[in-house]
Amino acid sequence: MTIAISLIPGVDQIIRRGDRGRRSEAARRIADLFFEDAAKLRPEHIDLFDGLLIALVPHTDVIARIDLAERLSRLDRAPRILVRQLAREDEIMVAGPLLRRSPVLDETCLIEIARDQGQDHLLAMSERPTLSADVTDILVCRGDRDVVRRAAGNGGARFSEFGYSELVSRASFDGVLTLTVGKRHDLSDAHLKTLVAGSLEVVRRRLFDVVKPERQAKIQEAVADLNGTTGSVPSSRNFVPAQRTVLALYESGGLNESALLSFARSYQYEETVAALAAMSGLKIVILDRLMSGDRHDPLLIIGRTIGLEWATVHALTTLRLGPKRIPAQADIEAARVNYARLVPSTAERVVTFWKTRH
Known part of the structure; x- marks a missing residue:
C-alpha cells in the first residue's frame, strides 16, 4: 500500500470521503500504475491493487470502465475481485470483454453470471475460448x-x-442451428439421428453437403433407419440446387406462400417441390x-394442409402439367x-398417412 499511497497522497481519505472526480482520478492513476508492472507483481501486490480499485472504480465514468475492462480482459494475473465486479455490470460494454475472454473468471463466477444476467451477457460468454458443460447447460436453457x-x-x-438433447430439440425449429450442431465433431450418433429426424428435408440435404465424408455416411445411415430402407429412392431430377435456394429463403425469413407462388408461376419445378x-x-x-x-387431388390436399390460397394451388396444378x-x-x-x-382435418390425416407410410 505504501507505493500507491506515496504516488497518490491522501488515497485513504479519497476512498472514504473524496468526491466523484477525485475518486475517478485516483482510480485512473492506480490502474495505470498497476498496468505498468502487472507482469512483475507478486500475488500480494495484485491483491493490494484489487482492494484499492474495487473501492474507486464504481465512481468512474462508463468510458473509463470500458477501457479498464478491455485491458484487464487480456491479463492472466488481473485483480480477481475487480474483474468479477466489472463482469457483473449491467452495462455490456463493460462486462462483455471480460465475459468473452478473461482467464481470471472462474467456473463458479461464470455460472452465477449465466444464471442471473441477460441475453447480452450470455452471448458474450458463449464466445469464450473454452466453455464447460455446466456453463453450456445454462446457456442452452436460458439463451435466446x-x-x-x-x-x-x-x-x-x-x-x-x-x-x-436441448440443442437437438431447439434445432428442430431452427435450420441454422441444425447445420451448426450437425457439424460438431463430438455429436454422438444417437443425437445425430434425432437431429436428422427433426429437420426439414431441405435442411437435411444442406447438412449433408457441409459435413465431412465420415459424417455424411452417418447421415445416410440415419436417413435409411428413419425410412426403414437401405437407401433412398433415386430421382430423375436434381433437387440439390433448388434446396439450397429454398434454404437461403428459409434462413432469411422469406420462405412463404408468395415465394412458392413465384416459383410455380415461373415453372421452376425443383424449387417449387423443395419449397x-x-x-x-x-x-x-x-x-x-x-x-x-x-390427378390434382394431392396438390389440393397439401395446399389445404398448409393453408394456401386457391391462386397458389391453381398455379401448382398448372405447373404440374x-x-x-x-x-x-x-x-x-x-x-x-x-x-x-x-x-383441413381430413387433408391433415391424409398427409400424416403419406409421411408415416414412407
Whole structure:
C-alpha cells in the first residue's frame, strides 16, 4: 500500500470521503500504475491493487470502465475481485470483454453470471475460448436463438447429454442451428439421428453437403433407419440446387406462400417441390411422385394442409402439367370447388398417412 499511497497522497481519505472526480482520478492513476508492472507483481501486490480499485472504480465514468475492462480482459494475473465486479455490470460494454475472454473468471463466477444476467451477457460468454458443460447447460436453457447458435458453433464448448438433447430439440425449429450442431465433431450418433429426424428435408440435404465424408455416411445411415430402407429412392431430377435456394429463403425469413407462388408461376419445378417440402414436412421424393401423377387431388390436399390460397394451388396444378399444356376450364373449376369443400382435418390425416407410410 505504501507505493500507491506515496504516488497518490491522501488515497485513504479519497476512498472514504473524496468526491466523484477525485475518486475517478485516483482510480485512473492506480490502474495505470498497476498496468505498468502487472507482469512483475507478486500475488500480494495484485491483491493490494484489487482492494484499492474495487473501492474507486464504481465512481468512474462508463468510458473509463470500458477501457479498464478491455485491458484487464487480456491479463492472466488481473485483480480477481475487480474483474468479477466489472463482469457483473449491467452495462455490456463493460462486462462483455471480460465475459468473452478473461482467464481470471472462474467456473463458479461464470455460472452465477449465466444464471442471473441477460441475453447480452450470455452471448458474450458463449464466445469464450473454452466453455464447460455446466456453463453450456445454462446457456442452452436460458439463451435466446443467437446465444444458442453461438455456443453450438464454439469449438471450445463442451456439452453434456442434457445440453445436447436441448440443442437437438431447439434445432428442430431452427435450420441454422441444425447445420451448426450437425457439424460438431463430438455429436454422438444417437443425437445425430434425432437431429436428422427433426429437420426439414431441405435442411437435411444442406447438412449433408457441409459435413465431412465420415459424417455424411452417418447421415445416410440415419436417413435409411428413419425410412426403414437401405437407401433412398433415386430421382430423375436434381433437387440439390433448388434446396439450397429454398434454404437461403428459409434462413432469411422469406420462405412463404408468395415465394412458392413465384416459383410455380415461373415453372421452376425443383424449387417449387423443395419449397413445398419445407412448408409441408413431406419428403421431396414423395412430393415429386405426387406432382408427377395424373390427378390434382394431392396438390389440393397439401395446399389445404398448409393453408394456401386457391391462386397458389391453381398455379401448382398448372405447373404440374407444364408450360405447353393448358388445363381444361371445367377441370380447373371442379378442382376449385373441391378445394373449397376440403376440410383441413381430413387433408391433415391424409398427409400424416403419406409421411408415416414412407
